[in-house]
Amino acid sequence: QGPFAARAKLAYLMGIPARQIHVFTERVGGGFGGKQEMVSEDLPLFASMKLGGRPVKWEWSREDEFIGATTRHQMTTKIKVGAKKDGTLTAIDWQVISNTGAYGNHGGETLAAAMASPMAAYRCDNKRGVGRAVYTNMVPGGGFRGYGASQTTFAMECAMDELARTLGLDPFEIRRKNVVRPGDNVESIWSEAGDASFGSHGIDECLDIVERELKRGNGTKKPDGAEWTEGKGVALAMLECGPPTEHRSGAEMHLNPDGTYHLACGSSEMGNGITTAHKQIAASILGVRALDIDIINADTDRTPYDTGTFASTGTVVAGKAVHITAEAMRDDVLDFAARHSGVDRDKCRLDNDAVICGNKRITLKELHAEGAKVHHRFTVGRRAYLSPRTIAFNVQGVRLAVHRITGEIRILHSVHAADIGKPINPMQCRGQLDGAVAMGYGWALVENMVHDEGHMVNPQLRNCRVPVFADTPHTDIFFAKTVDAIGPLGAKSQGECGINPVAPAVSNAIANATGVRFAHLPFTPDRLFADLGKSK
Template sequence: MDLQKTISKPKKSVKAGPADGELKVVGKSVLRIDGWEKIKGAAKYTDDLEFGPALLYAALVESPHAHAKIKAIDTSKAEKVHGVVKVVTGRNFTQKFGLYMNDRYVFATDTVRFVGEQVAAVVATDPKTAMRAAALVKVEYAELPAVMDPVKALEKDSPLVHPDLKDYTHVPWFFPKPGTNIAHWRKIRKGDLAKGFKDADLVLEDTYTVPRYAHCAIEPHSAVGLYDASGRLTMWTSSQSPFTQRHVFAETLKAFGLSHKDVRVISTYIGGGFGGKAGVTMEIIAAALAIAVPGRPVKLLWNRAQEFYNTYQRLGVTAKIKMGATKTGKITALDFKLHWDSGAYVEYGANVVNAAGLSASGPYKVDNLSVDSMCTYTNLPPCGAYRGFGYSEFLFGLESHITRMAVQLGLDPVEFRKKNAIKEGDTLPYGAHMNPNGIREAIGRVEKEIKWGVKEKSKDPKKAIGKALVCFWKSPAMPPNASSSAFLKFNEDGSVNILVSGMEIGQGLLTVMAQIAGEVLALPVTKIRVETPDTDRNPYEWQTVGSHVTWGCGNAVKRAALEARERIFDLVQRVHCLDKSTLYLQDECVKCRTKPDFALPFKDFVINGIQAEDHTFKGGPIMGSGVFMPEFASAISDPETGQGGHPNVHYTTGSAGIILEVDRESGKMKIKKVALAVDCGKAINPDLVRGQIVGGLMQGFATVLYEDMRYSEKGKLLNANFSDYKIPTAMDMPDVVVPIIIEVAQPDGPYGARGVGEHTMIPCAPLIANAVADALGVRIKSMPVTKEKVALAVKNGGK
């Protein structure tokens, strides 16, 4: 029978079916699908998994020096300890690895480059034995001069951290300078800088400094590796990047006969990431140790101190800004030099430097622009991704500077920002054009919320109140071909399982993916299960970083759901002879606009097919797959100007404002109110977006009010614990937090969505610095802005 001929065509007036554009699942604050697991204590994190009595434990031997030659390693005593199975050193693993640049070692081979660097590991039957034996490994060092400061590292006679830099492989958009400590130098040259400064009525020049920070996810990194008798490597890791890890493991350890298909990475829930669990850090050690003890699982668990000194840290920066503007408040020129303290290895951190360099103008139209973002090696722990990816750091200086410019010109700092704020279609620092955005609406909403322009007085005469409003933007930093994919499959009862490799890191990814698929398939999220990935089973995702998975992975899920829907429509058309174009999904059924009484429940056919008149069955399991890659992106540009290419896929913009009370004597600060408006394109789940705003603000305020990594002159981290590196507690909450959602759709986002995770912490530092200046007239130019600094500045008359 030719089914096509008997399909009933739609009549002209079609009444049944949902109205176009009416969203049922997307845009609703549905409850998290991972909620009960997490609040009942059922959620499993890597260290919670059981591996049985064969499990081995590793402990590390770490460098006490910031820079030294390894002359000899004697493992003989450690090897004799009862319970020790293996002692591994850099002699066993000489391979280098890296995400964007191959500069990092599994174990230090002939040189150590920071205090705490792994030199050897002991694998034993229990953790105590491993630690006892590690203390017996004798390493003989010859100390080398070390460099700790990114500006001093540029001096001619500075010690070189990587003398072999010329031999290192890296992505094509990095420009290292062999023979120096410059691992990458991102340059932007746009317009005519000299003319811009000539046209200015005010030119202001100053330097701002930002120290290093730690992510402080409450779950420390952990990894378990098993290299089994068949030659396959399975890794259980606490990771934001299971597929990137698989790739790095396979590439680094290919000498052992591994190919990608032989490496399997299983990622459970992770107890906070914030960029610290992106890429590969300690997991490569666990992978190497697994290879060293075939047949037995081996666990490497970071303690809190290691969590501070041997994972990525946030880069420190010395930012030199020279800005020109006219009397009427137009920015005419910006010369921005960023010297990044990137640490001993920059395989990930160099891309932070790159991202910041591309976007250092901030969300403003700056026609005459010069940026030098310099990734400098130092003999301090390696730096890498941290929520905000370089933007928090450059925004501290930039947004402080902009307020000072406005004040010195006698202009209102908010009006100044509005005048220069970027618009859709404006040329970006690298030549591409700005996406649709709601930055002006964000400024306006925040301005209202903090009653900008209304001077407030504290009831306490010892205290002053200051206000500030700043803007922010950020783009996902990712390779131009970073892609996402999704599988979707129906179950007998009409429920659905979605397989993705975007990671649930607290942000609510699983729920948001379920909402996107639920919208397409007319299913409530309670009928959809999405779980954390296993690279053997789940399809590819580059990494869960850069606030890009709602957008990228969301697009892939939407496509998978659309494909599944198409298969449903095809099948129903084929068997029930209804024109596809008249079919729609509603209440877990297939319905037809021209036949109001037709309703075929999913559960009746999504696995076992539809029975035709001749009693045969048609169809079979309904599935869908979806892939997304930003095919318009390109990272290749002129190294001297940065012009050309389309390195950033889009920017999320916003604004934040604060009312801050400051004690004139002690400098103690209290946040009376903070408002943050972010243009997320479309809030797939508004409550989850608000959660990102409230949580991100607190993490941002932590960096400006409390936290600061302190090193000894010899490069040893002095505050590698929560007693000495204080992160906020519930006692430190702002009085009032106002999250504001702006929705100017991202044309290529799922339902218009773009990312929001990092943006909520990046405006905090200049907010505080500007509000302190507004309250007391003192300008703090180095982070953190502690009460001591404020009190001393007041005492010294603002100097």
């Protein structure tokens, strides 16, 4: 996910200049933060050096992946909230302990993220939080989809539902009343000036969509029998689109002799469809088909620097770099065409594979040939920095059934609404959200790494289950009709935040069905069984 970062670390380990190392990323096939840091890249390199430069490939087994890679940080959150009788929040206080495992890795950064957006999502005059990252004799924590915010979103959204129940308020209404809005201070426990800003605001529409769809229903009824009880739950999540750190990306473009374009960008393709989105962004600005733009990405010798494709930055940073680079490419072509034709610049425009200047049409192929005669290169480059950061929202709704005796849970209806601005590629966005929600259900219902004195005792997929297609409920996905003023072509980030509200929505639905609050994930039958006797 970060070839330039890997190159810098390898150069440090080897004691040679970074320019002597070439790192490139093929299509990774899933990243989710796990390939954000260098875990194993150094060992094949050292093996290759020992073998006289012979190619070396290191393939991990499933068990290697469980015990040699990183995992999501296990967190324990204790939260207290205060409110007026009408539901207006007056105080939020939480304590977070994060298990970073044997090494620090992302311990500080994920803890900071845990203390940020889940609390900043709500207006409240009094906020206090204390977070601690602790070392343990376990597999180290690392970057993972949601990056710390998933864990505390679970606590915050469960607390909001408990508050609504205590005050006799509707779970949707208490969120509408308190969610942060344009003009509010977007802050958690830190009051320093920040750059998180509303380029658009679609949380109300997302809440309306999920409430409407759950009321409408999908025709799926709970199983027959008095032992089954049914409940609904909702949760929201807020995403500051990118980390509050120096994140940048560069892009370069040039016009090819055949009239097509070449685009180089340092971000990684890992099944997220970012190369397609980047081609679409450039094509929309240059007035051509995505097919007319070839792209190279994630190559330290052939692309500009990119901090890394993580923290939902592939669109809002690298995509922004592509956006402004394509604009520069358009201007370069039109400026030269105006000079070449002797027509005023404002009378020149791109027309697919040509430029029209006045009443004359010049193909891009012809224009490139004319430029070559005077050594005009038709090459541009631009950089984008992650500031300001726009704000996105996600809302998850769940209707489920719980078996009072066995603890079995069946998802009857799953609804997700996302405020992602204008989708660059709606199909890919749906795929991202489908995957995020499926991952959220896995986290909520089945995935459980079991440790004994620091040793993982179930490092196989047979014993540490993850959801497959047959396990994953269908989710109805909707987009709020917003166009962002900050992101490229009106788009926002969406790679991560879809996972964050899923587990708390499931928890809230279970509490609604049974009257019992289960605080520990995953909600496997053995964990529910002991307390189901208390259910209503």
